[in-house]
Amino acid sequence: MGPVLLLGSGTDYMVRANIWLPPTGMDPRQEQVLHSYELAHDHPFSFLTVGYFGPGYETTIWEYNPDTLTGQPGEQVELELLEHTDLPPGQPRHPHPAPPTGTLGLPQPANQPP
Incomplete structure (x- = not known):
């Protein structure tokens, strides 16, 4: 992920803009580590x-049962595939909060402005 702009916040909300930059041409393995692509993570909120501009990103959404976990580092987690999707311009997504988890794919270059 690239820059994040905080646009506003209150006691129960935050509005921010995340900017997913296109690939830079650096070694794809370095870029994957730098931006945490293909790294599963949850959103506990x-x-x-x-999607606003460009082809968006691809993501794979998984779900797990938190009641089956002990929270130990390296613990095996049983995942259920929910969907593989992208986020093109104008497409809203409202995923439910954790336990769904996801991995982000490498963004594609933008072709034209909105």
Whole structure:
């Protein structure tokens, strides 16, 4: 992920813009580590996201049962595939908060402005 702009916040919300930059041409393995692509993570909060410009990103959404976990580092987690999707311009997504988890794919270059 690239820059994050905080646009506003209150006691129960935050509005921010995440900017997913296109690949830079550096070694794809370095870029993957730098931006945490293909690294599973959860969102323990509710959020709404909308594609604004460019082809968006690809993501794979998984779900797990937190009641089966002990929280130990390296613990095996049984995942259930929910969907593989992308976020093109104008497409809103409102995934439910954790336990769904996801991995982000490498963004594609933008072709034209909105």
